[in-house]
Amino acid sequence: MKIIDLYILKKYLITFFAMILLFVPIGIMVDVSEKVDKMIRNEAPQAEIFQYYIDFTFYFANLLFPIFLFLSIIWFTSKLANNTEIIAILSSGISFWRFLRPYLIGASLIAVFTFVMGMFIVPEASEGYNDFKIKYLKGGRDKDRETNKVFTQINDNDYIYVSSFTPSTKTGFNFALEHFNGTELEYKITASSIRWVEEDSLYRMAAYTKRFVGTDDDSLITKRRHDTIFPFKLDDLTPVSYVAETKNLFELNRFIEEQRKKGSPNINRYLIVKYKRWSLPISAFILTIIAVAVSSMKRRGGMGVNLALGIALAFVFIFFDKVFAIIASRSSFSPLLAVSLPNIIFSFIAVYMLKNAKR
Numbered sequence: 001m002k003i004i005d006l007y008i009l010k011k012y013l014i015t016f017f018a019m020i021l022l023f024v025p026i027g028i029m030v031d032v033s034e035k036v037d038k039m040i041r042n043e044a045p046q047a048e049i050f051q052y053y054i055d056f057t058f059y060f061a062n063l064l065f066p067i068f069l070f071l072s073i074i075w076f077t078s079k080l081a082n083n084t085e086i087i088a089i090l091s092s093g094i095s096f097w098r099f100l101r102p103y104l105i106g107a108s109l110i111a112v113f114t115f116v117m118g119m120f121i122v123p124e125a126s127e128g129y130n131d132f133k134i135k136y137l138k139g140g141r142d143k144d145r146e147t148n149k150v151f152t153q154i155n156d157n158d159y160i161y162v163s164s165f166t167p168s169t170k171t172g173f174n175f176a177l178e179h180f181n182g183t184e185l186e187y188k189i190t191a192s193s194i195r196w197v198e199e200d201s202l203y204r205m206a207a208y209t210k211r212f213v214g215t216d217d218d219s220l221i222t223k224r225r226h227d228t229i230f231p232f233k234l235d236d237l238t239p240v241s242y243v244a245e246t247k248n249l250f251e252l253n254r255f256i257e258e259q260r261k262k263g264s265p266n267i268n269r270y271l272i273v274k275y276k277r278w279s280l281p282i283s284a285f286i287l288t289i290i291a292v293a294v295s296s297m298k299r300r301g302g303m304g305v306n307l308a309l310g311i312a313l314a315f316v317f318i319f320f321d322k323v324f325a326i327i328a329s330r331s332s333f334s335p336l337l338a339v340s341l342p343n344i345i346f347s348f349i350a351v352y353m354l355k356n357a358k359r
Contacts (some may be wrong), residue, residue: 004089005102008080012106016072017227020061023068027060028053035137044136052132058125062117063131065280066226066287069110073103073291078303086296096357099252100292107288111281118277119249127246134240153262154232157181162194170196175205177230187212191226202227239266242271252277279339286346287317293353313349317342 007041032051039049039078061068089099115272147165150172154160157180175194179186188351191205206225212219256270264270291311295306322343 004094005105008102009106011076011080012073012103013109016069016106016110017074019068019072019075023064024057024060025058028056033054037267038137041134044132048132048136051128055125055128055132058117058122059129061186062114062122062280064318065114066283066317067311068286069287070291070310070314071307073288074295074306075303078306081298082295082303084298084323087298092238099296100289103292104285107285110288111284114284115277115281118280121226123246123252126242128243130240130246149173152264158259160232170198185213196233197227198225202229245269249277266329268333268335269329272328272339275339276321276325277338279343283317283346286350289312289350290346290353293350293357296357317346320345345347 009228037309040069044052049308074233077086086099090096111194149161149163150165151159151161159178159180161174163174165172172194173189173192175188175189179188188211189205190209190211192207192228194203196202197204205226205228206224208221208223210221212221244255252274255275256267259267259270291310294309294313320337324333324338324341328335
C-alpha cells in the first residue's frame with residue numbers, strides 16, 4: 001500500500017471505532033436512566049449489572065453497526081472533500097476506483113471483525129443481556145415464548161404435546177407423549193398436568209394414563225400421580241424467543257437441524273438469525289461504497305448535508321432489514337431472501353450513486 005492508502009485506511013478504522021466508543025456510552029447512559037428504578041426495585045446485584053452493561057456494549061454495537069459504519073465513513077470523507085484533498089488526489093491522475101481501494105481494504109477488515117463478533121462474541125453477550133432483562137426488568141416473563149398448543153418431536157420415535165405451558169412453574173397441562181416403533185404407535189402417555197420437580201430431578205404427572213397398543217386389544221395403566229424421568233426438559237418445549245441469538249456458529253447449525261427434526265414452528269426465525277450473521281459482513285462493502293459516494297463531493301451545506309443523508313440511508317437499511325425479517329418469521333416467505341433483499345436493494349443504490357460520484 002502507498003502512503004495515500006495508509007492515510008485513508010487509518011482514518012477509516014480510527015473513525016469507525018471512535019464512533020462506537022462515542023455512541024455506546026451514550027446508549028448506556030440512556031439505558032441506565034430508563035431502567036435504574038427497576039434494577040433497584042428488583043434488587044439486581046452490582047456484579048450482574050456491571051456484566052449486563054458489558055453485554056449491552058457488544059449487543060448495542062452489533063445492532064447499530066450500519067449507522068456506525070455510515071457515520072464514520074461520511075464524517076472523515078466529508079472532511080477530506082471539504083479540505084479539497086479528494087480533488088487533489090483525483091487531479092493527480094488517480095482513478096476513482098483506485099481511490100476506493102483503501103476503503104475496500106478497510107471494509108474487508110471490518111467485515112472480518114464483524115464476522116468474528118457476530119459468530120462467537122455477540123451470541124454470548126446476547127444471552128447475558130436478554131437473561132438479565134427477563135430476570136430483573138421483565139419480572140421473569142418472556143412475552144415472545146410460545147406457550148399454547150405446543151407440539152414437538154423430541155427424538156426419532158417420541159412426540160410430545162401440551163395444550164399450555166407455564167415457564168415460571170415449569171408446568172405443562174393436558175400432556176401427551178406418543179411413542180412409535182417405525183410407523184406404528186406402540187404406546188401413548190397422557191396426563192392432566194406435568195411438572196418438573198427440581199429438588200428430585202424428575203417429572204410429576206397428575207391423572208396419569210399409559211396405553212399400550214396391542215394387535216388385538218390395548219392394555220391400560222392408570223395412576224392418580226406418577227413420578228418418572230424423561231429425556232427432555234420442559235423449557236426445551238418452548239425455547240425463549242432469543243435462543244438462536246445466544247448460540248455461536250456451530251451451536252446454531254446444530255440447533256437448527258434439531259429444530260427441523262422436531263418440526264418447530266419457529267424455524268424461520270432461527271434461519272433469519274443464521275443468515276443475518278453472514279449478510280452483515282457483506283453489507284460492510286455495500287455501505288462503504290454508498291457512504292463514499294455520498295460524501296466524496298463538496299456540497300452546499302457542507303458536512304451536515306452528507307451526515308443527514310447518510311443517517312437517513314442507514315435508517316432505511318435497518319428499516320428494510322427489520323421489516324423483511326418480521327415478514328419471513330411470520331409467514332412462508334423465504335428467510336434467505338428476506339435477509340438478502342436489503343443488501344440486494346442497496347447494491348443497486350451503491351452502483352447508481354457510484355456512477356454519479358465518478359462523474
